[in-house]
Every structure is written in structure tokens, then in C-alpha cells.
Amino acid sequence: MTEPLLQIDAVSKRFSRRPGLLTRGLDRLTGTDSAVTVHALTDVSLDVPRGEVMGIVGESGCGKSTLGRIVSGIYAPTDGEVKLDGKPVAQGPDGNVQKLTTRVQMIHQDPFASLNPRMKVGETIAEGPRLHGLMTGEEARQRVRQLLRQVGLEGAYANRLPHQFSGGQRQRIAIARALAMEPELLVLDEAVASLDVSIQAQVLNLFMDLRRELDLTALFISHDLSVVRHVCDRVAIMYLGRVVELATAEELYARPMHPYTEALFASVPTLGTGRAAFKPIKGEIPSPIDPPPGCAFHPRCPFAGPRCRAEVPRLKPSPQGRSVACHLHDGGTGSEETPREVAA
Amino acid sequence: MSDTATTTGGTLAVPSAAPAETRATRLRNFWSDYRRSPVAVVSLAVIVVLLFVSFGAPLVSPQDPYDMAALDWMDAFLGPGTVGSGGYVHVLGTDNAGRDMLSAIFYGLRTSFVIGLSAGALALTIGICVGLTAAYFGGRIEALLMRIVDLQLSMPAILLALVLVAVLGQGIGQIVLALVVAQYAYFARTTHGAATVERGKDYIEAARSTPLPTRRVLFRHLLPNVMPPLIVVATVQVASAIALEATLSFLGVGLPLTEPSLGSMISNGFKYIHTDRYWLSIYPGIFLMITVVAINLVGDQVRTVLDPRRSR
Numbered sequence: 001m002t003e004p005l006l007q008i009d010a011v012s013k014r015f016s017r018r019p020g021l022l023t024r025g026l027d028r029l030t031g032t033d034s035a036v037t038v039h040a041l042t043d044v045s046l047d048v049p050r051g052e053v054m055g056i057v058g059e060s061g062c063g064k065s066t067l068g069r070i071v072s073g074i075y076a077p078t079d080g081e082v083k084l085d086g087k088p089v090a091q092g093p094d095g096n097v098q099k100l101t102t103r104v105q106m107i108h109q110d111p112f113a114s115l116n117p118r119m120k121v122g123e124t125i126a127e128g129p130r131l132h133g134l135m136t137g138e139e140a141r142q143r144v145r146q147l148l149r150q151v152g153l154e155g156a157y158a159n160r161l162p163h164q165f166s167g168g169q170r171q172r173i174a175i176a177r178a179l180a181m182e183p184e185l186l187v188l189d190e191a192v193a194s195l196d197v198s199i200q201a202q203v204l205n206l207f208m209d210l211r212r213e214l215d216l217t218a219l220f221i222s223h224d225l226s227v228v229r230h231v232c233d234r235v236a237i238m239y240l241g242r243v244v245e246l247a248t249a250e251e252l253y254a255r256p257m258h259p260y261t262e263a264l265f266a267s268v269p270t271l272g273t274g275r276a277a278f279k280p281i282k283g284e285i286p287s288p289i290d291p292p293p294g295c296a297f298h299p300r301c302p303f304a305g306p307r308c309r310a311e312v313p314r315l316k317p318s319p320q321g322r323s324v325a326c327h328l329h330d331g332g333t334g335s336e337e338t339p340r341e342v343a344a
Numbered sequence: 345m346s347d348t349a350t351t352t353g354g355t356l357a358v359p360s361a362a363p364a365e366t367r368a369t370r371l372r373n374f375w376s377d378y379r380r381s382p383v384a385v386v387s388l389a390v391i392v393v394l395l396f397v398s399f400g401a402p403l404v405s406p407q408d409p410y411d412m413a414a415l416d417w418m419d420a421f422l423g424p425g426t427v428g429s430g431g432y433v434h435v436l437g438t439d440n441a442g443r444d445m446l447s448a449i450f451y452g453l454r455t456s457f458v459i460g461l462s463a464g465a466l467a468l469t470i471g472i473c474v475g476l477t478a479a480y481f482g483g484r485i486e487a488l489l490m491r492i493v494d495l496q497l498s499m500p501a502i503l504l505a506l507v508l509v510a511v512l513g514q515g516i517g518q519i520v521l522a523l524v525v526a527q528y529a530y531f532a533r534t535t536h537g538a539a540t541v542e543r544g545k546d547y548i549e550a551a552r553s554t555p556l557p558t559r560r561v562l563f564r565h566l567l568p569n570v571m572p573p574l575i576v577v578a579t580v581q582v583a584s585a586i587a588l589e590a591t592l593s594f595l596g597v598g599l600p601l602t603e604p605s606l607g608s609m610i611s612n613g614f615k616y617i618h619t620d621r622y623w624l625s626i627y628p629g630i631f632l633m634i635t636v637v638a639i640n641l642v643g644d645q646v647r648t649v650l651d652p653r654r655s656r
Contacts, residue, residue: 069549096481105554108549114550117569118569177550
């Protein structure tokens, strides 16, 4: 366990939209610039050791899905590199990315969209392994049945079409499809978010069982803090394209250090404690097209000082052995009075 | 894959038998859904009959209308139901050269079908390739291809076909080529529209991240999901290819006299439309109309049946 299985090394992703010919002509005349660049990810570095489930948490628009897609080889990073076992996951320019490995597989959020509606589920499961020579002919049929049973479905379902299944069953099929490729790393992008709560629990338990059986490493992307706590070993909190805090799930939930993490936990409605427990984060998430200078969270942060408006905090290991990107824990915010003590 | 080549003779039969069986059941399901519309069943029957009489024209028609030796000018302009010199009833009458109209229509229909089907199939294939390429790869390729298609769609198909036939000359091959050039744009546009919707869906992303080869993603994942609108467009376009060819022939730039079609028959009879010899134009016209309408009705029902979200 010396070398981490997955290395995300200083990955940035910008989506730019070049304006049309007419707009560009107008731009030249008026001296404006209509080119739009979305900063989806900025300088994200994460290491995931073999066997670990790493949670990625954040509000919608924070770049967590983009990160998942880059790790799965669907997008090419603008800067930086993603490596599995020291080898790059994908190569090629954006828009024409060639994924190089079959050992990273992805499970999508919406099981109603992630299965080809015109392909029998058995074929969907066997297609990838067949094309990559992992299974052939009669063996493939056996393996598909075995995979279906492994995810809690009947082997005979292989001949059915996706529309004959419920959401939870479809998500199981999607998991079977990913497992058929014998992956080492699974990327689960909000894999249970679109399911009913009771079905969520079933699918999560299935995932936990499979993880134990197959010794899987996983990137678990979610906005649901309680699910993440249940499933993940370590958790990275993301805000506006950056990782702001990284800690083991236990520590993070016990003592959040970054003000954003704290606010995120405070915004979770809890049972039993009454209405007062629900505290939304004030303000809107800023636009990734024009991110605020300094710390991206400063417009919404109750502790923000002058330094936060000017200087981008770096993700630094704190004395407690966790990583946090906040000036509060790195020499102060630059305001006169210290609004609170650094978490002891 | 080499799975069939490497397996032994004993196991070879097992995998090949299963898909054939499921294909048969799929066909049976399709038919049981299709026949829910009586109009569509009648239309299909009409098309089958028309296909039979046209491609079997030498067998079923009473006369070879283009064997000049068999024609007798004494039989010219006989009304429907008259017995001519051949000793049989001219059910739909004869034309100005003494041809049996029914036989001429069967032969003309054959020409129409050959042109309509081959032009439709070729235009479909080319249109699919253009549309899928544009939608999947996007960017400059998409812009270039779709602007060409748009340019073409802004012109009436008949105008384009007229110009092309004028340049290429007469003959079945030339007509088919002209129709393909005029019609592939409809398929390309439809494919592009449907594929643009589909390409953003997660199952395409899932296929790409497996990863599957691009060609497989295009033809096994994208194409089957854009097929339903294409099948409908295809039937409409076969019908309109038949009508276009008839129009070109009616205008006199279509087929040479040695390859008669419904269009040239209508054109020929048109000269006599103001006399009482109505049958020269009317009957080929009726056959043309029945053919086009029947193909359209079948296409409509096929679309209904092929919708995967429709419950069985």
C-alpha cells in the first residue's frame, strides 16, 4: 500500500465556449470579449490508496461530477494528470479523448439514462468484456448470469430490455456492467441519488458487500452527507472546483475544520432536534465563470478577513494530520480581532 | 471476435441457435403489435400486392406492353373493359399505341419501385453516415456537414433533381443518383437531430467510458436509438422518391421511352385528358397515389410499434 492506486495530480478543467463568427466580429468592433470560460476544476490533487472508498462531497456545480468524468476518461483534464497505478487513464485532446484503461469503471446517477434502451441487459453487460477479450462465447453467458446473481437479480433477466426493470434493478444492472470489466476502481457519480430512500439502502448495502468481496477501490461522489458517512473511509469536501478539506470520515464528521464544511453539516436537517437545527448557508454559490478572488468561499464565510479576499488558501496538512484549505488554520485571516479559536 | 472460429463444432450450435430464436420472437411481437391497426394491415397488403404485380409483371400482365411486335395500332384508345384484337379484355383500356393499360401500369410500377427503393436505401445510408458523424464528433465537422445539408434543404428537391438529371442525362442510374443527392439531406438532418439528443445521454457516456470502440458506440448504441424517426422518414422518402421520379418523367426529363414509368404514362395521357379518353392519365395516377399513400400509412404504424416506451 505504498503507491496509491489512483493519483489525481494537480488537475484543472476549464470549459471554454468560443463565440460564433458574428459575435467574434462584433467583439472586434466593440473591443469586448464574449468568450466564456467555466472553471470547473482548479488544481485538484488527491491520492486514493488501494481498497479505500474516497468520498467527494459538495454542492451541485462544485465540479465533483467533472472530476468523476475525468477519472473515468470521459473528459481530458486541461492541466494535470490522472494516473492509475502510475499509468495515465486517458490520452488525447479534449473532445477526442481515448481512454486507455478498462480498470476504471463508472456508475452513473440516473439508471434510466445509463442503459441503452434497445439493448438486452445481458448484451449490455457482456459487450465491454467481450470486445476486450475478457470473456467469449458460452463463457460470457455464464458470466452474465453469475454477475446478475451477484448484484441480486435473476440470471434469466439477461434477455430482458431495460424498460422492464425498476430504477433500483437498473442500478444493479449498471453495477453488474461495471463489474463485468473487472475494474480496480469504481467511480460512482451520485449512484444512489435518484433512487427512493429504501432502494438507496439496498443498493448501498450491495455496494458495501461487493466492495468487501472484490476488494474494490472507489470514488464515491455524492451530495448526501449521511450516505457518505456510511460508505466512505476518507472524504474530500469540494467548493467551486477546489478541494477545501480532506479527512477521514470519522474525524470530518466529528470535527469539521473548514467553515464551509461546518456550514454544510449545519445545513443538514436532523430528526429530533427541532427546526432550529436547519441552517442554510447564506448567499448563493458564486459562478464558476467568474470565481471570486482569494478564497472562493469568502463571500459566504462568516469568518472572512482581508487575507481571504486577496490570497487563495492552499490545501495544507494541519497539525491534526488532516488537510484543509483555509487561512483560519494557516496563520489567520488578517482581520484585527480573531473571531474564534482555531479548532483545538 | 474470434469466439465462433475457435469453438469446437459441438458448442458452435448453441450460441448461434439462441439469437435466431429471439429474433423470431421479436418479429412475432412486432407483428402482433403492428396488426392492431386495420388500416396499416390493409396498406401493407396493398403494398405486397403491388410489389407482386410489378416485379412479377411479365407473369401476371396480359401483354408485354413494350414488345412493339405485340402491339396493334387498331387497338388504340379502346375504353376500359373492351375486348381487343388479342382476344382478351383490356380492363383499364388501351393507350394511343394500342398498349394494354393494365400491363403498362404493372411494368411502370416496377420501374417506380426499383427507383424509389434503391434511391431511398442509398439516401438513408449516406444520410445516416453524415448525420451520425456530424452529431458525434461535433465542432467543425458538424458545422461544415450540417451547413451543406441546410443549404440543400433550402432548395426544393424537385429543382435540384431537375438540374442533376439535366446534367447527368437520362436513365435509371442517373435518376437514382439525382434522387439520392436530393434526398440524403432529409435523412442527415433527421439523424443529426435525433443523434444530438441521444449523444448527451448517459448510456453513450457509459459506452465511451467502458471503453468501446467509436464505431461500435456509433452503430450499436447511437444508431439503434435514432432508427425510429429514420424509418418513418425512410418510408416518406421512398414514397416521395417515387413521386419525384414520376414528376421528372412527367416533365419529360426522367426516363427514356425504353424505360416507361408511371410518370411518363400520366404525361402521355395528359394530352388526351380533355377528350373523353380519361383512362390514359387517370389510372396510372390512381396507382401512383395508392402506392404513395399505402407506403406512408405503413411507415406511420411502424413508428408507433417501434417506440420502446410503449407498453406491450
